Amino acid sequence: MKHNELETKNELHEKSLFDKTVGRRSFLQYAGAGAAGIALVAAGCKKDRGYENPIMGGATLDFKDDFGVLNYAYALEQLEAAFHIKVASAPPASFTAAQKAYFQDIQFHEIAHREFFKAALSTAAIGSLEVDFSSIDFTSSASVLGTAMAFEDLGVAAYNGAGPRIKNGTYLLLAGKIVSVEARHAAYVRDLISNGSFADFK
Amino acid sequence: MGKKISLAAMPLALGSMFQKAYGQTALPAAVVDVLNFALSLEYLEYHFYNHCIVGKTPGSAVTDVTFNFPNAASQAAITTIRDHEKAHVDLLVGALGSSARAPIAYADTDFRAGGTFSTVYSDYGTFLAVAQGFEDTGVRAYKGQAGNLLVSPGVLQTALQIHSVEARHASHIRQMRTAAGTAIYKPWVSLGASGQANDSGVPQVDAVYAGEDLTVQAGANIVGIGGNAGITKAVAVESFDEPLDKASVITIANLFLKDCKKLS
Numbered sequence: 001m002k003h004n005e006l007e008t009k010n011e012l013h014e015k016s017l018f019d020k021t022v023g024r025r026s027f028l029q030y031a032g033a034g035a036a037g038i039a040l041v042a043a044g045c046k047k048d049r050g051y052e053n054p055i056m057g058g059a060t061l062d063f064k065d066d067f068g069v070l071n072y073a074y075a076l077e078q079l080e081a082a083f084h085i086k087v088a089s090a091p092p093a094s095f096t097a098a099q100k101a102y103f104q105d106i107q108f109h110e111i112a113h114r115e116f117f118k119a120a121l122s123t124a125a126i127g128s129l130e131v132d133f134s135s136i137d138f139t140s141s142a143s144v145l146g147t148a149m150a151f152e153d154l155g156v157a158a159y160n161g162a163g164p165r166i167k168n169g170t171y172l173l174l175a176g177k178i179v180s181v182e183a184r185h186a187a188y189v190r191d192l193i194s195n196g197s198f199a200d201f202k
Numbered sequence: 203m204g205k206k207i208s209l210a211a212m213p214l215a216l217g218s219m220f221q222k223a224y225g226q227t228a229l230p231a232a233v234v235d236v237l238n239f240a241l242s243l244e245y246l247e248y249h250f251y252n253h254c255i256v257g258k259t260p261g262s263a264v265t266d267v268t269f270n271f272p273n274a275a276s277q278a279a280i281t282t283i284r285d286h287e288k289a290h291v292d293l294l295v296g297a298l299g300s301s302a303r304a305p306i307a308y309a310d311t312d313f314r315a316g317g318t319f320s321t322v323y324s325d326y327g328t329f330l331a332v333a334q335g336f337e338d339t340g341v342r343a344y345k346g347q348a349g350n351l352l353v354s355p356g357v358l359q360t361a362l363q364i365h366s367v368e369a370r371h372a373s374h375i376r377q378m379r380t381a382a383g384t385a386i387y388k389p390w391v392s393l394g395a396s397g398q399a400n401d402s403g404v405p406q407v408d409a410v411y412a413g414e415d416l417t418v419q420a421g422a423n424i425v426g427i428g429g430n431a432g433i434t435k436a437v438a439v440e441s442f443d444e445p446l447d448k449a450s451v452i453t454i455a456n457l458f459l460k461d462c463k464k465l466s
Contacts, residue, residue, distance in 0.1 A: 102388070102389070105388070105390070105437070105440060107432075108430070108432045108433055108434075108437040108441070109390070109437065109440055109441040111428070111430055111432070111433065112424050112427060112430075112433050112437060112438060112441035112442075113441060114428075115424075115427040115428035115430065115433075116419055116420075116422055116424060116427060116441075118428065119422045119427065119428070120419075120420050120422060156366050159362075159366075160359070160362045160363050160366060161359075163348070163358060163359065163362045164355035164356070164358045164359045164362075165355075166352075167352070169348075169349035169352060170420065172348050172349055172352065173345070173348060173349060173445060174419065174420060176344075176345045176348050176362070176365065176443075176445070177345065177419070177442040177443050177444065177445070178441075178442060178443075179362070179365070179366055179369075180341050180345065180365060180366060180368075180369035180443040181369075181390055181440070181441060181442065181443055182366075183366040183367075183369035183370050183373070184369050184370070184372065184373040184389050184390045185373075185389075185390070186370065186373075187369070187370035187371075187373035187374050187389065188373050188377065188389040191373075191374060191377055195275055195279075196275055196278055196279050196282065196374075198279075198370045198371070198373060198374040199282070199286065199367055199370045199371070199374075
């Protein structure tokens with residue numbers, strides 16, 4: 001299996017990050033978060049090759065136009081929503097009632113973002129991505145919080161990096177409306193891990 | 203300033219990015235206006251926090267900060283935020299160069315807002331409530347100016363990064379308010395208890411939250427979108443932060459500036 005490793009190491013994303021053709025049967029896979037940040041892997045599995053044909057076409061995630069940037073955001077929101085739906089449906093046993101409630105909130109925020117992009121992009125939207133979170137221990141508070149932090153910091157970095165590539169002011173504003181909510185999430189999750197670390201990202 | 207703080211406030215050495223992009227050429231006038239507007243807000247935020255931290259420093263000549271922080275972590279957090287605001291001021295001053303507005307001094311400010319917040323430095327809860335107002339206003343102000351920076355992608359990049367740092371501050375301040383009392387303030391802007399746009403519990407700052415209760419985005423009704431019953435009105439409001447226009451932000455900022463120093 002050939003993977004295209006898509007790594008983000010700081011608050012800016014490289015243009016090449018999503019400058020790949022991703023087939024509708026491809027998926028974004030969470031590959032792990034470390035000190036350097038989070039890695040996303042766009043993988044095209046062999047068993048999926050048969051589904052790729054010119055008629056179905058694929059979706060190109062690049063920044064050549066605003067739809068490309070918006071689809072990039074849509075992909076990230078799909079990933080975030082999928083993660084938070086799993087967390088909210090079965091939170092770690094050690095989560096407090098307040099934490100459970102706020103992770104419910106975050107889940108719905110991410111679903112709202114995902115559905116908004118789907119509606120806004122309409123026929124230009126990429127398909128639904130399949131996710132693989134098999135490397136995450138959803139029963140462990142440390143694992144869930146660490147992954148959530150990585151996702152939220154990544155989301156903020158991704159929107160900030162994509163912003164200057166947007167040409168249309170309306171779309172830029174919409175991205176701006178979402179990124180500050182992601183930043184609020186990121187600060188909350190960071191403070192749960194270590195109070196006062198709300199802006200300690202690199 | 204520690205290395206960690208400069209990294210947090212200015213990821214990727216934004217200062218050098220500014221210089222690289224604009225060190226040799228003049229910024230467009232519209233961009234200068236936006237950056238000076240941002241600089242005014244950053245000066246206000248910086249002085250608001252700095253006066254508090256200086257006042258809590260042993261032996262300080264500042265004696266009107268009479269509340270006590272409940273613990274070391276809360277004072278450390280306010281110090282961190284103060285340092286970020288200072289970094290933002292320095293960054294904007296550096297980017298603007300000779301086009302930078304005259305500095306705002308603490309003496310130019312009135313954080314008691316003519317008596318509206320008379321206990322801002324004697325009551326920790328009031329201090330945090332005003333802090334939340336500043337941070338949530340800051341987020342809205344930067345968001346409202348983003349479109350005016352499309353002509354200068356390098357500047358836009360930097361402004362977006364400051365914008366998200368202000369949102370992180372707002373989230374933390376809201377958590378500090380919850381920790382300090384019995385009321386609960388979500389880290390994100392929600393609906394008020396009576397369904398009003400202002401969720402801060404402080405009616406004097408209604409202007410800070412005017413229009414934050416929007417639930418239709420680019421023509422799409424967010425409530426229940428995609429058949430998701432969990433997307434209530436409150437969720438729809440929380441999911442999208444709204445911008446604030448320059449005139450409205452100036453009206454808010456001027457509450458905290460002395461008469462001859464008000465923004466126009």
